[in-house]
Amino acid sequence: MIAAKRATLTDRQISLIAKALADPRRYEILQKLGRYKDLCACSDIKNCLSITPATLSHHMKELENAGLIDVQREGKFVNYTLRRDVLQAYLDRLGKI
Amino acid sequence: MIAAKRATLTDRQISLIAKALADPRRYEILQKLGRYKDLCACSDIKNCLSITPATLSHHMKELENAGLIDVQREGKFVNYTLRRDVLQAYLDRLGKI
DNA sequence: CCATCAATTAGATACTTGTCGAAATATAGA
DNA sequence: TCTATATTTCGACAAGTATCTAATTGATGG
Numbered sequence: 001m002i003a004a005k006r007a008t009l010t011d012r013q014i015s016l017i018a019k020a021l022a023d024p025r026r027y028e029i030l031q032k033l034g035r036y037k038d039l040c041a042c043s044d045i046k047n048c049l050s051i052t053p054a055t056l057s058h059h060m061k062e063l064e065n066a067g068l069i070d071v072q073r074e075g076k077f078v079n080y081t082l083r084r085d086v087l088q089a090y091l092d093r094l095g096k097i
Numbered sequence: 098m099i100a101a102k103r104a105t106l107t108d109r110q111i112s113l114i115a116k117a118l119a120d121p122r123r124y125e126i127l128q129k130l131g132r133y134k135d136l137c138a139c140s141d142i143k144n145c146l147s148i149t150p151a152t153l154s155h156h157m158k159e160l161e162n163a164g165l166i167d168v169q170r171e172g173k174f175v176n177y178t179l180r181r182d183v184l185q186a187y188l189d190r191l192g193k194i
Numbered sequence: 195c196c197a198t199c200a201a202t203t204a205g206a207t208a209c210t211t212g213t214c215g216a217a218a219t220a221t222a223g224a
Numbered sequence: 225t226c227t228a229t230a231t232t233t234c235g236a237c238a239a240g241t242a243t244c245t246a247a248t249t250g251a252t253g254g
Contacts, residue, residue, distance in 0.1 A: 015121055021191070022119035023242080024112055034194040042201070055243055057202055076200045076251045082194070091188045094118070097131040097179070120212075139231075152213055154232055173221040173230045 007089040013067055017090045020066035025051070026059050030068065030082065039072060039079040104186040110164055114187045117163035122148070123156050127165065127179065136169060136176040 009017070020026055028049065033040050046056050060080065063069045070081040106114070117123055125146065130137050143153050157177065160166045167178040 014124075015119075018115075018119045018124065022112075022115045025242085027111075027115065030194055046200095052244060053201060054203080054245080058242075061202090078201065087191065087194065091192055094184065095188055097127055097184065116211095122212085143230095149214060150231065151215075151233080155212075158232090170231095175231065 007067075007083070007085045009067075009086070009089050009093060014090065014093060016066040017068060017086070020062050020068055023059070023062075025049070025055075026063060029059060029063065030087075033069065033080055033082040034084075036082075039081045042078040042080065045080075104164070104180070104182045106164075106183070106186050106190060111187065111190060113163040114165060114183070117159050117165055120156070120159075122146070122152075123160055126156060126160065127184075130166065130177055130179040131181075133179075136178045139175040139177065142177075 021030075029045055032045060032048065042056070042060070045060075046053060049056070051059075060069070060071075060078075063080075064071050067086045068083055070083060072079045072081070118127075126142055129142060129145065139153070139157070142157075143150060146153070148156075157166070157168070157175075160177075161168050164183045165180055167180055169176045169178070
């Protein structure tokens with residue numbers, strides 16, 4: 001199962017998501033993922049962001065760790081998918097403030 | 098004028114807001130402000146957060162700088178108000194991803 | 195098996211920032 | 225004016241992190 005309709009977030013996850021969103025580069029990455037209907041190739045992101053592979057890898061791990069993206073491995077390639085349900089759960093939570 | 102119905106955010110402000118929200122302490126402060134119908138006294142926050150005045154002052158400045166709160170000075174006291182319109186504008190923006 | 199390419203990891207560096215104590219500023223009251 | 229109280233500013237320090245290069249792992253094709 002890739003994306004549940006409703007995501008429930010722990011306080012810890014809230015914090016991880018907030019931190020993940022706080023970096024402009026990651027925000028940019030998320031925006032790009034959002035423009036894809038489905039999955040998005042790692043190299044695709046790398047090509048449009050002028051960033052070293054190492055730094056990109058670091059950011060993608062942060063996003064994955066926050067639960068904001070899903071990671072699919074295909075041989076030596078990696079694809080990402082935005083977890084809209086998680087993002088929405090975060091927004092819902094902030095909206096309750 | 099205290100709070101416009103609609104706030105428009107620059108990319109810079111988006112970034113400032115995201116960073117402001119990324120600190121757990123500030124998140125807590127915003128939650129507290131949210132529970133107040135109107136304004137909230139600085140000392141009130143200080144009392145329920147076990148934080149030094151210096152650190153609190155720093156955080157409130159970050160929140161103000163991000164546009165998330167309004168600051169009203171009354172003599173030697175300071176009161177804060179949550180800018181729900183700005184927070185909402187931020188959420189709207191993230192929702193568009 | 196070897197070479198190549200994608201992605202990750204390790205290690206180093208520089209910058210940011212959360213925090214505090216101490217000093218400064220500002221206001222109110224006696 | 226003197227004092228007490230609220231808040232801010234300053235200076236310093238520790239922790240976290242974004243970034244890079246270089247080395248490594250893992251998969252594919254010849």
